[in-house]
Amino acid sequence: MQNFLNLCKSSIGEENVLLNAEQQAPYLQDWRQRATGKALAVLRPATPEQVAQLVKHCAKYQVPIVPQGGNTGLVLGSIPDQSGKAVVLSLQRLNQVRAIDLANSTMTVDAGCLLAQIQNTADEQNLLFPLSLASEGSCTIGGNLSTNAGGTAVLRYGNMRDLCLGLEVITAQGEIWHGLRGLRKDNTGYDLRDLLIGAEGTLGIITGAVLKLYPKPISYGTAFIRLNSIQAAVSLLTLAKQHCHTSICGFEVINQLSLQLVHKHFPQFQKIFTEESPVYVLLELSGSDTEQSTYQQLEQLIASALEAQIIEDAVIANSLTQAKNCWALRESISAAQAKEGKNIKHDISLPISVIADFVAETNLALQQAFPGCRMVTFGHLGDGNLHYNVSPACNADHEQFLSHQNQINRIVHDKTHEYGGSISAEHGIGSLKKDELQRYKSTVELTMMRSIKRALDPQNIMNPGKII
CATH class of the missing domain: 3.30.465.10 (Uridine Diphospho-n-acetylenolpyruvylglucosamine Reductase; domain 3)
Structure with a gap:
């Protein structure tokens, strides 16, 4: 491999071919720090032409390539395996x-x-x-x-x-x-x-x-809303579409435990409600009208939802600072769950009409199989994407809980498939969900995907071991 490495050095400069373990370390560990790969080298090109040249070298010597951006993925798609035969090709210097x-x-x-x-x-x-x-x-x-x-x-x-x-x-x-x-x-x-x-x-x-x-929208309207159920959140989404049409730019559902964990681990966030509810919705409108017009549209929606007894209560942000605080609460859920301990993540999508039934049935199935486990359910209800994460029971052994990951995945993914959903909405497949994909994709789909892979990458050097 020395000839290969020499060619890489001549193409991008010796300083951009990282060989020692300390230099490579940030490129080899996944975002959640649960897996670490090995690499022949980390290559850092600065232009598309340099990337092309490096790929030609890899093709000539049949060296597998793992492309990498910010390495923030959650499905082990941007780190190499344990063989040490692949190179990580970082795109971070292509940043103009x-x-x-x-x-x-x-x-x-x-x-x-x-x-x-x-x-x-x-x-x-x-x-x-x-x-x-x-x-x-x-x-x-x-x-x-x-x-x-x-x-x-x-x-x-x-x-x-x-x-x-x-x-x-x-x-x-x-x-x-x-x-x-x-x-x-x-x-x-x-x-x-x-x-x-x-x-x-x-x-x-x-x-x-x-x-x-x-x-760029001229105005925004943001509301944090209390509801009694996910079904009520779905009803609110339907009502919002009727009242606000294309003004809706965000519709996030957050279950009670998700918000509790944020306030537990980030006490600097002020509580929005004095009373707790099973479910919350973070709703945002944006438009080209005045702030007053968007605010009135949001007020009218909230009033209609209260009158229809769809929601329990709502707080409309009166300033940009308040709106940012609402979104900061939402964006802190994953960090709060990480501080709480180990958890098993699921990034799923479902037809919006079945989400409430899916959550009720899957929650019950998980509780029966793993009594006391806690569901951290949140995500983009407006497009049917749920982050359906499972945390161990309070005071449980977290490592022992993680040993049941395959069983928990089976319950969640089987139920997702039963309801016509997808086991990956926006995180991808990587190597983490590769075996799961084989279980839920049809033979026809898998055959078509493999045919495309063979046609475009006959040597199987482009991120091998990922997806299929």
Whole structure:
């Protein structure tokens, strides 16, 4: 492998070929610090041409490649296995905004740009890039594209497939696909863009993208709402769609335990309600009207929901600071659960109409199998995406609880499948859910996916062992 490493050094400079364990360490451990891989080297190219050259070297020597952005994934998709044969190809040095086309409402960026950087650049132009995630300060747009990320604004703007017009991709043969077209209509054959988005680096390496920008909303209206059940939250969503139409940009459901954990581990957050409820909804409207108009629209919705006895109580944020506090509560749930101890995460999607029944039946099944376990249920109810996480009972042995992960996954995923849902809504498959995918995808689907993989990556060097 020395000849291979020498070629890599000549392509990107010796200082960007990381070989010792201390240099490699940040690239080899997953975000949740539960798995650590091994790598032949960590490669840090700075241009798409350098990425292409490195891929050619890898193809020649049959060296597996693990593309990596911010390494914030939750399904072990961006770290190598234990063999030490693969290289990690970090895109972090490809971090430039290439162009902004105001007339076309697009921004062309490198894949290594941080999501927050893109949001801020759009904001400077009085425009909006609407993808919003808790990890936006550390995740990269290439990773967002590779997992078809969703976030809190999918209900209005869609996920990454909806927010991207064109891609630049390095193929498994080291060729550059120059697909950076800012077209909203392009009906010239197979949609390679949509195929590469969500492929988790198994079909090619995304190095650039053309992203959609939107007019920046003039006004926002934010409310935190108490409800007696998830079914009531679904009814509120239906009512909100009738009253507010396209003004809804966020509709998050939060169960009681989720909020309790936030207040337990982050006591600096002031409680919004004096009384507790089984379920809460964080609702946000945005529009091009005045703040007063949006506020009135939200008030009218709340009044209708109270009159229909759908909700118990609601607090409407009277300032940007209050609205940010509401969202900070929501975004702190995962961190609070982590402080509480080990947990088993599920990122699932379901038809909105069955979510209440799914939660009731799955909660019961888990309690019967693991008495005292605690459900931390929250997520993007507006688009049917739940983060359905399971924590051990109070004072339980957390490591022993984690040993039951396969059994817990089986209960949750079987029930998800029974209700016509998906075992991965926005986190991807990676290697963590690869075996689960084989269980729930049909033979026809798996055969088609494997055929695509063989056609585009015949040597199986692009993120092998992930997805299929």
